[in-house]
Amino acid sequence: MNHHTWDAYSKSYLNIQKNPATFQLTLMNMLRFEQADEILDAGCAGGQLHQYILQQRKKNCKLTACDFSMEMVKLASARMLKFLNNPLDGAISEISAQEIENVDLNSPLFEQNKYKVFQGDVQSLPQLNDNQFDIYISNMVIHLVENKDLALQEAFRVLKPGGKIGIVIPVVSGNLLMSTLTKCFIQAGLIKDMPFKPTDIETREDIINFLYKHGFKEIVCWNQTIPFDLFDIDDNYIFPQFREILDKASKEQVDQFYSLYKSEVQNRLNLNLPFTVEALSLIAKKPL
Template sequence: MENTEKDLKELVRNKYSEIALQDKEDNQASCCGATGCSTEVYNIMSDDYTNLEGYNADADLGLGCGLPTQFAKIKKGDVVIDLGSGAGNDAFIARAETGETGKVIGVDFTEAMINKARANAEKLGFNNVEFRYGDIEHMPVTANVADVIVSNCVLNLVPNKDAVIKEIYRVLKPGGHFSISDVVLIGELPDALKESAEMYAGCVSGAIQKQAYIELIKANGFVDISVQKEKSITIPNDILAQHLSGDELAGYKDNGAGIFSITVYAEKPKDTDACCEPGCCN
């Protein structure tokens, strides 16, 4: 039976509740996060955060697939929203960019992650970083408040990506922008991978085609869209073998299909009419 959006979201929520209780080394062992499903060294997040100002090891669970804050053009005093903020890693790095005069709001729908992020913020003594429990398809944020939105390997986990893009548009100020790192596809994944709940909760099966991803952003009114960074992701054979037969695995490797991490930038037009209700911006 095909998973409903509600079922998939609950799967992700449960999986990332488990992940919140693990350390970074366990999470980096596989794209499946809370299940150590690979004997090969694998880390989808090959970028190194540790030298960035604002980095906090306790907030880094090794769950990202890019460095969106590095490309987000955050200025002092900006209001920044981090979608799927986890334990707070990207939010704290954004806080280093926006400074004490700015504000950072993290949104996550996993209570265990919110609790961990709030504890980290308290420990760091940050009074301009807050974490709100909520669904990024229905952000607990009023319209036209954010200068910048960042997100790191989260939209691929959301079944209704169009709803999230619409919410990003609603919440950004006219002239505001986003920088989002995410997982996309080029070519077709085997059905066994796309349909696997475990891979969905990991990082891959919820991903859509790169071109469709860009078109979705464009269709929702954003301008100046660009791919700031792109890198190929390699899933180890022992993970793939859990989902594919020998022939399917060989065919997948030969068909040229690929899984990529991209960081996408786009702006909300400056001359857009202000929104007051969710869904009014199209």
């Protein structure tokens, strides 16, 4: 997917942001981020947990973040400017489109608070130095990257010896929300099968071997399942890959899809169960 897809996704990011952030909270705890001197959030989207990190970090710890989408970078920047000016005023829902569009990406407040966010591709980060970071976090990003080997090479390069990496990728078979959307799209005649393959790293052994391949050691990997706060069929829960298909479909097909989707949501609620998303989380070290 290109920049434009994720730029468009930033407009509906509010409703989805807080769900996968649960994975990131677990990662940060396992990485003991409060002991780090410098942290990189690679593929930060709207910076859901940046306020939390700044509040809980070690004194003088630097937080750097990047995202493929400039609109996401603007969103994270606008949110953090609001927060740094007034810690009680950082809610994303209160940030206007104008504030996002006109945000000062080089605000002196960022430097004063040892915070930086920029547009960057995790496959190539020439903006960052070798051996720079104590922690590299990548939450629900690596599976979307075209060349995962390049991304891991860059992660290894920018980490200090002894630095730690934390990664989350989705488990395809455990993503009930995505499989339900896919089923509804197929039944509505919008697609024939899964519109994309989320990742070729699909098992615990795959991701562990992938990290070993790129030189990381002391690997700990676990499955984690989170509930997704989906109780209706709000448009904002349609992921970018599916949004592109709906935008090109006929009204009849779109209406059929939403009817099917609404029924699936109601069936799940009738079972007193949420939609769930499963992921593989991993932490590892760059050898000394």
